[in-house]
Amino acid sequence: MNKNSPKAWLYLLPALLFLLAFLVYPLLDVMVYSVEEGFNFASQTYFGTGLYNFSYVLHDPYFLQAVKNTVLLVLITVPISTGLALVISAALSSIRPLRELFQTIYFLPYVTNTLAVGLVFMVLFQRTEYTDGLINLVIQLFGGPVIDFIDGPYWAKMLVLCVYTVWVVMPFKILVLTSALASVNPDYYKAARVDGTPRLRVFTRITLPLISPMIFYLVITGFIGAFKAYSDAVALFGTDLNAAGMNTIVGYVYDMLYGDSGGYPSYASAAAILLFAIVLTVTCINLLVSRKKIQY
Amino acid sequence: MEIILRNLTKTFPARGKKGRDGVTAVDHVSFTVPDGELVGLLGPSGCGKSTTLNLICGLESPTDGAIFFGEEDVTRLAPELRGVGMVFQNYALYPHLTVRQNIRFPLENRTGKDRLSRQDIDRKAEEAARLVQMEELMDRRPGELSGGQQQRVAIARALVKSPRVLLLDEPLSNLDARLRLQTREEIRRIQKQTGITTVFVTHDQEEAMSICDRIAVMRDGVLMQQGAPQQVYDDPESLFVARFLGTPPINVFHGSIRNQKLCIGDQPVMDAAGAADQEVWAGVRPEGFVPCPDGPLACRMERVEVMGRDTSIISSHSACTQPVIRSIVSSESAASLRSGQPAEALVRFALKPDKVFLFDRDTEARIRLRPAGSVPASERSAR
Numbered sequence: 275m276n277k278n279s280p281k282a283w284l285y286l287l288p289a290l291l292f293l294l295a296f297l298v299y300p301l302l303d304v305m306v307y308s309v310e311e312g313f314n315f316a317s318q319t320y321f322g323t324g325l326y327n328f329s330y331v332l333h334d335p336y337f338l339q340a341v342k343n344t345v346l347l348v349l350i351t352v353p354i355s356t357g358l359a360l361v362i363s364a365a366l367s368s369i370r371p372l373r374e375l376f377q378t379i380y381f382l383p384y385v386t387n388t389l390a391v392g393l394v395f396m397v398l399f400q401r402t403e404y405t406d407g408l409i410n411l412v413i414q415l416f417g418g419p420v421i422d423f424i425d426g427p428y429w430a431k432m433l434v435l436c437v438y439t440v441w442v443v444m445p446f447k448i449l450v451l452t453s454a455l456a457s458v459n460p461d462y463y464k465a466a467r468v469d470g471t472p473r474l475r476v477f478t479r480i481t482l483p484l485i486s487p488m489i490f491y492l493v494i495t496g497f498i499g500a501f502k503a504y505s506d507a508v509a510l511f512g513t514d515l516n517a518a519g520m521n522t523i524v525g526y527v528y529d530m531l532y533g534d535s536g537g538y539p540s541y542a543s544a545a546a547i548l549l550f551a552i553v554l555t556v557t558c559i560n561l562l563v564s565r566k567k568i569q570y
Numbered sequence: 571m572e573i574i575l576r577n578l579t580k581t582f583p584a585r586g587k588k589g590r591d592g593v594t595a596v597d598h599v600s601f602t603v604p605d606g607e608l609v610g611l612l613g614p615s616g617c618g619k620s621t622t623l624n625l626i627c628g629l630e631s632p633t634d635g636a637i638f639f640g641e642e643d644v645t646r647l648a649p650e651l652r653g654v655g656m657v658f659q660n661y662a663l664y665p666h667l668t669v670r671q672n673i674r675f676p677l678e679n680r681t682g683k684d685r686l687s688r689q690d691i692d693r694k695a696e697e698a699a700r701l702v703q704m705e706e707l708m709d710r711r712p713g714e715l716s717g718g719q720q721q722r723v724a725i726a727r728a729l730v731k732s733p734r735v736l737l738l739d740e741p742l743s744n745l746d747a748r749l750r751l752q753t754r755e756e757i758r759r760i761q762k763q764t765g766i767t768t769v770f771v772t773h774d775q776e777e778a779m780s781i782c783d784r785i786a787v788m789r790d791g792v793l794m795q796q797g798a799p800q801q802v803y804d805d806p807e808s809l810f811v812a813r814f815l816g817t818p819p820i821n822v823f824h825g826s827i828r829n830q831k832l833c834i835g836d837q838p839v840m841d842a843a844g845a846a847d848q849e850v851w852a853g854v855r856p857e858g859f860v861p862c863p864d865g866p867l868a869c870r871m872e873r874v875e876v877m878g879r880d881t882s883i884i885s886s887h888s889a890c891t892q893p894v895i896r897s898i899v900s901s902e903s904a905a906s907l908r909s910g911q912p913a914e915a916l917v918r919f920a921l922k923p924d925k926v927f928l929f930d931r932d933t934e935a936r937i938r939l940r941p942a943g944s945v946p947a948s949e950r951s952a953r
Binding site: 459461462464465467468469470471472475479480483484486 | 627628629648649650651654655656658659660662664665666675676679680681727731
């Protein structure tokens, strides 16, 4: 079979055309935008080229706040959601009765609309004139002070955002991990049993290494997903994220393009490139680490 | 360590609807494995031999019956407390650990007063590796080893904790034909060297016959027959056992007994002293045919296959249950046969009485003839 047969390229052409038009061209265009200073959509003009856009974005307090929020979100939610998902799927695989029911329950958030989930979180966390929200009622029950999670202090808002994100991303991780656990050859466990291996040691020395490729996959995609967080914040804090101080990097890009302060495609592109650089770096580090750890 | 199975029964619950009967994988099996012997559990797929092994190992618990290791009743004992080493069909070597780590694994599990020092673990692992001749490849991972090497590592891992009993589940089924021959010698050598009581499960009768001290033939969860391989081969108690042992397989004819004579077709072919007139299955081992110009059994000649030392005569007979009769004769007698007879002609055989077994048409149980008509049983097993 000739690997460079022109026929093969012909068959690939439709897919390639779409890829070029909708993926490669926009990517290059973003890079071009990011170096064109003061680009105006309406007149399609700009003053000149240079790195001023990056400098502006990097000195914009809103962007720095967004970076801080995003990084915090990533660092908190990825380990917690992966760890929790691991615990839950390990528990799911070791129970027999009601397993299907629990699997369904844990999978529900995956098929639920982000904004609908946001509404549920409002009921749980938001203070209105009529109620302090369910969580606050519970806190009061234990004699704690009422906290405004939606309009209150930064840590409270961050807490809600993290809880929300963990809750939303967990189902997929549980799904992947339960199937990874199920695909471990049961003979390994039988062999371990015959050798009298304690349960915890079976988990840490056999199960974890065997499913580690899946865990790393989840961590990498989790990092990428969390860096791209935006809709979660909107669902909780509304569209004016800068005012709430809960903007994310993607939110910042969106605001620069279409928000109240919109109409700055150059700044938006520069911010997007910066996000790309961050995600690329983190993913490369992740891959390097995983290659060192996974050795079979 | 002697292993005694007493009335061992394992019934798996029926899946799905209630009220349906479960599957009885092992049905009242009683069986003794003498100390230090290599015993093969033999049978077709699904006959319950692997379940029996799992029961001995402790991975399954029996519905009924008891298992003794020597004097000790281990029926309700967890596998790790029984002191068994198990080699799984696919070896179950941990792919992320090196050979050394795999062999060390069972020893590292020990805690409390059984805990071994690092030096002891290293020494024992080295010993086990040397026993299976794998000490050169200790730092490889299982993925970098051939099937035969993986097999040996699995045996080393099973033996490193000095178990009382070694259990092997289809140990050779994942190997190619040549490696299989080599590895079965290897298993025999290791077993002899360690003197460990070993049970091994196989569906390949040749494998079992060649290396086992004793074999136990199972069918549908029932132990059909046990004994030394040659003894079981020479004296099968049922048509199933006769059919299962031996390559090429036994030739089975529709026969009948009339006036103390075995008739195949309409021809009386052999004395059958002591048997009542009845319809029977007559099984004739391939080596039980003697070509002879005035032999009573006339078969249609198909072809002759020469394989050096001996020759197979492929012929057919309307009363035979198989399409062809495969008989093995010495090359000289085959040569005389070919020169004397034209192709496509009849070939006549006389039958060796001790290679012919008669079975009841319905129960398929062996019909014993009076010793006058055949070689006495005591003489047969002595050979």
